[in-house]
Amino acid sequence: MTAHDHVPPGPVAVLANPSAGRGRHRGLLPRILERLGAAGRPVELLRARTPAEAEAACHAAVADGAGALVTVGGDGTVHRALQAVAGTVVPLGPVPAGTGNDFAVETGFPADPAAAVEVIAEALATGRTRPVDLARLSRPGVPDRWYGAVLAAGFDAIVNERANRMRWPRGPRRYDLAIVVELAKLRPRRYRLSLDGVPQEVDAVLIAVGNVASYGGGMRICPEADPHDGLLDVVVGGRFDRRTLMRVKPQIYRGTHVTHPLVRAYRARTVELDTDGITTYADGERAFDLPVTVTAAPAALRLLR
The missing domain is CATH 2.60.200.40 (Tumour Suppressor Smad4)
Known part of the structure; x- marks a missing residue:
């Protein structure tokens, strides 16, 4: 598995699910935004009240030139973000703050949200990204x-x-x-x-x-x-x-x-x-x-x- 030293230019878009993990990490968000900002890029918090709005906000952020997308939540929040960044050069940083954080943990991020933010911020600062596989789900008559x-x-x-x-x-x-x-x-x-x-x-x-x-x-x-x-x-x-x-x-x-x-x-x-x-x-x-x-x-x- 190779590391690539390239994160596209542009702001860091952050999708946070305030109810993830039954809200137990809600107080972390200001510190997460601050730490990401210290990596030297503007940080934009995406506004979304529903899963559908979250997905649309991720698509819009990528279309508007976001250089990276960071999720604060669980697998459901990651799932919304994947629809926008899969198959693009825009990298994802999943902060595991949900009930189920299987994707983040299984792809090598620390289970502790604060530790995961450190890994993500460091990767942003150095421009380091790593490839990982996804699965594509298809059914006739609907978008993949x-x-x-x-x-x-x-x-x-x-x-x-x-x-x-x-x-x-x-x-x-x-x-x-x-x-x-x-x-x-x-x-x-x-x-x-x-x-x-x-x-x-x-x-x-x-x-x-x-x-x-x-x-x-x-x-x-x-x-x-x-x-x-x-x-x-x-x-x-x-x-x-x-x-x-x-x-x-x-x-x-x-x-x-x-x-x-x-x-x-x-x-x-x-x-x-x-x-x-x-x-x-x-x-x-x-x-x-x-x-x-x-x-x-x-x-x-x-x-x-």
């Missing part, structure tokens, strides 16, 4: 999307979808309740899966397509995924029943679930995936209904590292 961490296309996506529809309870307990509700209805689905053009059908409760190893705040669902190898890691959890799935779930944090006889792991450059009734989640954000095609995009992003 990029993601950096993991695409969830099974039980995990169904739980996310339910949790997002629930108004009660607030916070992480809503997610726990969604798991309980969906576990009661757990059944394998027949997936049509194609890896680099080779089709197969699998009965599975979970399929994840990873650019990095972890999602959901440290669950190592694709433990061997490497964001510098030009490949996607595909993990298929087969015909699990409720009891077996709950027994294996704690192993996902260590990445040891892949040794279970019902789990299969693959590597591919292109993954086509289809089944009925699933909306995928990429970087924890609602993405496309199946069918989708996921393509590895080697070195599609430059990081301030």
Whole structure:
């Protein structure tokens, strides 16, 4: 992996999600802006109230000549920024201040936000950037999307979808309740899966397509995924029943679930995936209904590292 000494001229645009990580890092923002400013460029805080506004603000900043984009938040905030900087020379600096910071941590940034800002500010000052892979998500009739961490296309996506529809309870307990509700209805689905053009059908409760190893705040669902190898890691959890799935779930944090006889792991450059009734989640954000095609995009992003 090579370092390149070039950050384009122009201001540093900062996208901050004030509610990331349930607001626990909100007080950090003034210090972050000050530290970035000390790297010798103007700093512009982007205004956005919703995820859609955040994404539009990132696109506008890049179009207006921003030299770099820094996110203060979790994987969702990074996901919005990726749509604007992927495939460009504008580098990204992710400050991990969310509930799930899988992309930032898995691509080598310190988990501590203040330490990550130091790394980013130093890279800005010296003009250093490093390439990292992304994944490109496609579905007929809609514009492609990029993601950096993991695409969830099974039980995990169904739980996310339910949790997002629930108004009660607030916070992480809503997610726990969604798991309980969906576990009661757990059944394998027949997936049509194609890896680099080779089709197969699998009965599975979970399929994840990873650019990095972890999602959901440290669950190592694709433990061997490497964001510098030009490949996607595909993990298929087969015909699990409720009891077996709950027994294996704690192993996902260590990445040891892949040794279970019902789990299969693959590597591919292109993954086509289809089944009925699933909306995928990429970087924890609602993405496309199946069918989708996921393509590895080697070195599609430059990081301030």
